[in-house]
Amino acid sequence: MAFQEAIKHFTALMDEVNEQQRATFQNMHQGYPSDAIVRFLKAREWNVPKAHKMLMDCLNWRLQNEIDNILSKPIVPVDLYRAVRDSQLVGVSGYSKEGLPVFAIGAGQSSFDKASVHYYVQSHIQINEYRDRIVLPAAAKKHGRHIGTCIKILDMTGLKLSALSQIKLMTIISTIDDLNYPEKTDTYYIVNAPYVFSSCWKVVKPLLQERTRKKVQVLQGCGRDELLKIMDYSSLPHFCRREGSGSSRYSSSPGSDNCFSLDHPFHQQLYNYIKQQARGHIPPQPTKQGSFHVSLPDPDPEGVKIAETIESQLIKLEDQKTSENTSKLSHPMNSLKIYSE
Template sequence: MSTAHQEEIRQFQALMEDVDDTLKHTFKNMHQGYPTETLIRFLKARDWNVQKAHKMLIDCLQWRIQNEIDNILAKPIPIDLYRDIRDSQLVGLSGYSKEGHPVIAVGVGHSTYDKASENYYIQSYIQMNEYRDRVILPSATEKYGKHIGTCLKVLDMTGLKLSALSQIKVCSVSICKVVLRGGHSTTVPLSSQMRGEERLLRGST
């Protein structure tokens, strides 16, 4: 880890030591054994301003508590409805980059988001993110022998129709609000016509 910004990290750590046990518990679920790396992520998001990063993290943790995110994986979507969601929200783990980052393929062009309510799609999205953060990323960290805290998302626009944009927009706006409060990822918007997905997956292991 770089020696730069050590003072900001130390200050942030001190602030987090003073939060209540409820926040500490959900933070533990969030950082998965890498608290410093998680603090750095929030510091980077706020240009290393400790107070702003602290507020952002506390807001995120409070959102997790209010929405019972720690237990969301124990609240499955009804199986029949889940199949409909999976058929209309095309997302899957495609492999790993050369650096060990999970590559998530999103079939935007063929996703219709029209088989369930908006709330169920949001629940599905949050559950996928939690599974990524609690299972996939820790597994990648163990596999590659270094901390893996982000993924790559390949957005495949093949087959995208103008008629589907309004529904996608509604779901995307709602999901973006969720991401701003509680999630993180590195998104790479690529069209399969650019062969970007093929380029990424060639580098997977």
């Protein structure tokens, strides 16, 4: 009953927004305003004033940064976009048996080193907007019911101590999601987790809100058998298709089977859609060529704490590794072996 009262109160507050805010809110909720309201309420533990402020901040962020037009801003030339795709590994491999889109993320091998931060942020927001405005409504139409969330499978293959350099950008991206796209992921599946991840997960897990913690499932190996319970084999990301598949960046048949690649049908459809939208969108004034700059949010204190915890754990692991290597080198038998080689 309290939940229904909160939704009713929040809905009444949303009746007071101005025309511009209402228009961008419609782009967000795609005909399901109550669903959007519930997502923001969940993100603020059903506190109506806090959830209302969060949504209003989100609407103003969308207006100030022209997020409604971001799907008409292609990253060009195509070689630059391919470089972004090769270093920010994300794609859609298929759908769960319930119709939820399956997003695959190569967390361990995304290097984010082929373009500026703004291109990676632009690409991430474009994928979010395409998911919310095109992918989810299409899935809902196909299944005859509202589908407002997705599944994410994070491949940790190749995660190394050097991930430290990527923490800042990943914190920016996760903050954008937390503040403006809350509660869009049903479950996070972690696969191919090396020791580095396991070690970091132990210290990060207690810092997460219980709501988030419940969504994360760390699967054994590539997770194939567990994932086949909720999706068909054809929807499995390439890195989940067999044990020891080796790399999330390449599969045995690169290109259309590799859901990270620009050649994959999802990315082809997304890129063609953005190019088509660009042709039909006439800007009010000439725009200079370059990345679509979005104001980067101040990180959430909770997110900062998590990032700092991961950072200190990675440094600790690095020190431990250095110490072990020094210890091995200082052992007389090892010195003799090295000398003889």
